Amino acid sequence: MNTPLPPEYYELLEELQAVDFALVELTLYLDTHPKDMDSIRQFNGLAKKRKKLAKEYEARYGPLLQFGRSYSDEDWSWGKAPWPWQV
Amino acid sequence: MSQKERCHFTPMKTYDVYHGPFDPCPPIGHKYYSTPPHLYMGFQPRCLEQFPIREALFRGTLWKELYDPYENPYRKRGELR
Numbered sequence: 530m531n532t533p534l535p536p537e538y539y540e541l542l543e544e545l546q547a548v549d550f551a552l553v554e555l556t557l558y559l560d561t562h563p564k565d566m567d568s569i570r571q572f573n574g575l576a577k578k579r580k581k582l583a584k585e586y587e588a589r590y591g592p593l594l595q596f597g598r599s600y601s602d603e604d605w606s607w608g609k610a611p612w613p614w615q616v
Numbered sequence: 617m618s619q620k621e622r623c624h625f626t627p628m629k630t631y632d633v634y635h636g637p638f639d640p641c642p643p644i645g646h647k648y649y650s651t652p653p654h655l656y657m658g659f660q661p662r663c664l665e666q667f668p669i670r671e672a673l674f675r676g677t678l679w680k681e682l683y684d685p686y687e688n689p690y691r692k693r694g695e696l697r
Contacts, residue, residue: 547673554678558660565662575669 534590534611541586542616548579625656627684648689653682 555572562568583593591610592599601607629651635643654660664679672678 543673544670547670550673551669551678554672558678561660562662567663 534616538590539616541582541589545579545582545586548575548582551575552579623656625651625653627651627653628687628689630689646689650684650686652684657681 552572552575555568555575559565559568559572583599587593587599592601592607595607599607627650628648630646630648633644633647660679660682664681666672666678667675667680667683675683677683
Protein backbone atom coordinates (compact mmCIF):
# COMPACT_ATOMS: atom_id res chain seq x y z
CA MET A 530 0.00 0.00 0.00
CA ASN A 531 2.74 2.49 -0.82
CA THR A 532 1.03 4.24 -3.66
CA PRO A 533 2.08 7.91 -3.45
CA LEU A 534 -0.47 10.20 -1.88
CA PRO A 535 -2.28 12.68 -4.12
CA PRO A 536 -1.26 16.37 -3.85
CA GLU A 537 -4.75 17.24 -2.60
CA TYR A 538 -3.95 15.14 0.48
CA TYR A 539 -1.13 17.49 1.42
CA GLU A 540 -3.14 20.53 0.51
CA LEU A 541 -6.05 19.51 2.72
CA LEU A 542 -3.76 18.43 5.56
CA GLU A 543 -1.90 21.73 5.48
CA GLU A 544 -5.16 23.62 5.54
CA LEU A 545 -6.25 21.60 8.56
CA GLN A 546 -2.92 22.27 10.28
CA ALA A 547 -3.18 25.99 9.58
CA VAL A 548 -6.67 26.17 11.05
CA ASP A 549 -5.57 24.13 14.05
CA PHE A 550 -2.61 26.44 14.65
CA ALA A 551 -4.82 29.51 14.46
CA LEU A 552 -7.22 27.90 16.93
CA VAL A 553 -4.38 27.26 19.37
CA GLU A 554 -3.22 30.86 19.06
CA LEU A 555 -6.74 32.19 19.57
CA THR A 556 -7.29 29.91 22.55
CA LEU A 557 -4.17 31.23 24.26
CA TYR A 558 -5.17 34.79 23.40
CA LEU A 559 -8.73 34.34 24.65
CA ASP A 560 -7.51 32.90 27.93
CA THR A 561 -6.19 36.35 28.75
CA HIS A 562 -8.80 38.35 26.82
CA PRO A 563 -12.11 36.61 27.63
CA LYS A 564 -14.19 39.63 26.71
CA ASP A 565 -12.82 40.07 23.18
CA MET A 566 -15.96 39.31 21.15
CA ASP A 567 -14.29 39.67 17.75
CA SER A 568 -11.77 37.00 18.61
CA ILE A 569 -14.49 34.74 19.98
CA ARG A 570 -16.41 35.11 16.72
CA GLN A 571 -13.24 34.35 14.78
CA PHE A 572 -12.60 31.35 17.04
CA ASN A 573 -16.08 29.93 16.46
CA GLY A 574 -15.80 30.52 12.74
CA LEU A 575 -12.51 28.66 12.63
CA ALA A 576 -13.86 25.85 14.82
CA LYS A 577 -16.72 25.41 12.36
CA LYS A 578 -14.29 25.44 9.47
CA ARG A 579 -12.09 22.91 11.24
CA LYS A 580 -15.03 20.51 11.63
CA LYS A 581 -15.80 20.80 7.92
CA LEU A 582 -12.18 20.22 6.93
CA ALA A 583 -11.83 17.23 9.26
CA LYS A 584 -15.06 15.75 7.91
CA GLU A 585 -13.84 16.18 4.35
CA TYR A 586 -10.43 14.71 5.17
CA GLU A 587 -11.87 11.69 6.93
CA ALA A 588 -14.32 11.03 4.12
CA ARG A 589 -11.44 10.78 1.69
CA TYR A 590 -8.36 9.58 3.53
CA GLY A 591 -9.46 7.80 6.65
CA PRO A 592 -9.90 8.62 10.32
CA LEU A 593 -7.83 11.29 12.01
CA LEU A 594 -8.42 10.20 15.59
CA GLN A 595 -9.26 6.95 17.31
CA PHE A 596 -11.42 5.78 20.22
CA GLY A 597 -14.62 6.98 18.60
CA ARG A 598 -13.49 10.48 17.81
CA SER A 599 -13.54 9.53 14.15
CA TYR A 600 -15.74 7.17 12.20
CA SER A 601 -14.17 3.98 10.89
CA ASP A 602 -14.50 2.53 7.43
CA GLU A 603 -15.81 -0.99 6.83
CA ASP A 604 -12.48 -2.83 7.09
CA TRP A 605 -11.14 -1.06 10.19
CA SER A 606 -8.17 0.30 8.30
CA TRP A 607 -7.14 3.01 10.76
CA GLY A 608 -3.72 1.42 11.22
CA LYS A 609 -3.02 0.99 7.50
CA ALA A 610 -3.09 4.56 6.21
CA PRO A 611 0.37 6.24 6.07
CA TRP A 612 1.25 7.47 9.54
CA PRO A 613 1.83 11.19 10.12
CA TRP A 614 5.60 10.77 10.23
CA GLN A 615 5.59 8.79 7.00
CA VAL A 616 3.45 11.26 5.10
CA MET B 617 -1.58 53.14 21.63
CA SER B 618 -1.49 52.53 17.88
CA GLN B 619 1.35 50.78 16.12
CA LYS B 620 3.09 54.01 15.13
CA GLU B 621 3.40 55.37 18.66
CA ARG B 622 4.80 52.14 19.98
CA CYS B 623 8.53 52.50 20.54
CA HIS B 624 10.82 51.03 17.90
CA PHE B 625 13.03 48.29 19.24
CA THR B 626 15.67 45.92 17.95
CA PRO B 627 14.83 42.21 18.14
CA MET B 628 18.45 41.38 18.95
CA LYS B 629 20.88 43.03 21.36
CA THR B 630 24.56 42.51 22.03
CA TYR B 631 27.15 42.93 24.79
CA ASP B 632 30.91 42.61 24.92
CA VAL B 633 32.60 40.07 27.15
CA TYR B 634 35.51 41.37 29.21
CA HIS B 635 38.76 39.69 28.26
CA GLY B 636 41.32 39.74 31.11
CA PRO B 637 45.05 39.96 30.45
CA PHE B 638 45.60 36.54 32.08
CA ASP B 639 42.80 34.86 30.20
CA PRO B 640 44.37 31.88 28.34
CA CYS B 641 41.47 31.59 25.93
CA PRO B 642 41.01 33.82 22.89
CA PRO B 643 38.61 36.76 23.48
CA ILE B 644 34.94 35.92 22.92
CA GLY B 645 34.12 39.48 21.77
CA HIS B 646 30.45 40.14 21.03
CA LYS B 647 27.66 38.02 22.40
CA TYR B 648 24.03 38.38 21.22
CA TYR B 649 20.69 37.86 22.94
CA SER B 650 17.18 38.01 21.60
CA THR B 651 14.67 40.65 22.78
CA PRO B 652 11.35 39.53 21.29
CA PRO B 653 8.45 41.93 20.66
CA HIS B 654 6.35 40.79 23.59
CA LEU B 655 8.85 42.36 25.97
CA TYR B 656 7.93 45.76 24.60
CA MET B 657 4.23 45.07 24.37
CA GLY B 658 3.18 44.28 27.92
CA PHE B 659 -0.47 43.21 27.96
CA GLN B 660 -1.40 42.34 24.39
CA PRO B 661 -3.75 45.02 23.02
CA ARG B 662 -6.94 43.99 21.23
CA CYS B 663 -7.53 43.96 17.48
CA LEU B 664 -3.90 43.49 16.53
CA GLU B 665 -3.24 42.95 12.86
CA GLN B 666 -3.13 39.26 11.95
CA PHE B 667 -1.42 37.15 9.28
CA PRO B 668 -3.67 35.19 6.92
CA ILE B 669 -4.29 31.77 8.47
CA ARG B 670 -2.16 29.74 6.05
CA GLU B 671 0.74 32.14 6.40
CA ALA B 672 0.44 32.23 10.19
CA LEU B 673 1.28 28.53 10.26
CA PHE B 674 4.65 29.23 8.66
CA ARG B 675 5.31 32.43 10.51
CA GLY B 676 4.85 30.77 13.87
CA THR B 677 2.41 33.35 15.19
CA LEU B 678 -1.00 34.72 14.31
CA TRP B 679 -0.10 38.36 15.07
CA LYS B 680 2.19 40.42 12.89
CA GLU B 681 3.48 42.37 15.90
CA LEU B 682 4.70 39.24 17.67
CA TYR B 683 6.55 37.85 14.65
CA ASP B 684 10.19 37.42 15.59
CA PRO B 685 12.35 35.60 12.99
CA TYR B 686 15.80 34.52 14.19
CA GLU B 687 18.80 35.22 11.98
CA ASN B 688 22.00 33.79 13.38
CA PRO B 689 24.08 36.90 14.23
CA TYR B 690 27.19 34.81 14.59
CA ARG B 691 26.86 33.75 10.97
CA LYS B 692 26.61 37.34 9.74
CA ARG B 693 30.29 37.67 8.89
CA GLY B 694 30.22 34.34 7.06
CA GLU B 695 32.27 32.49 9.63
CA LEU B 696 30.38 30.60 12.31
CA ARG B 697 32.07 30.97 15.66
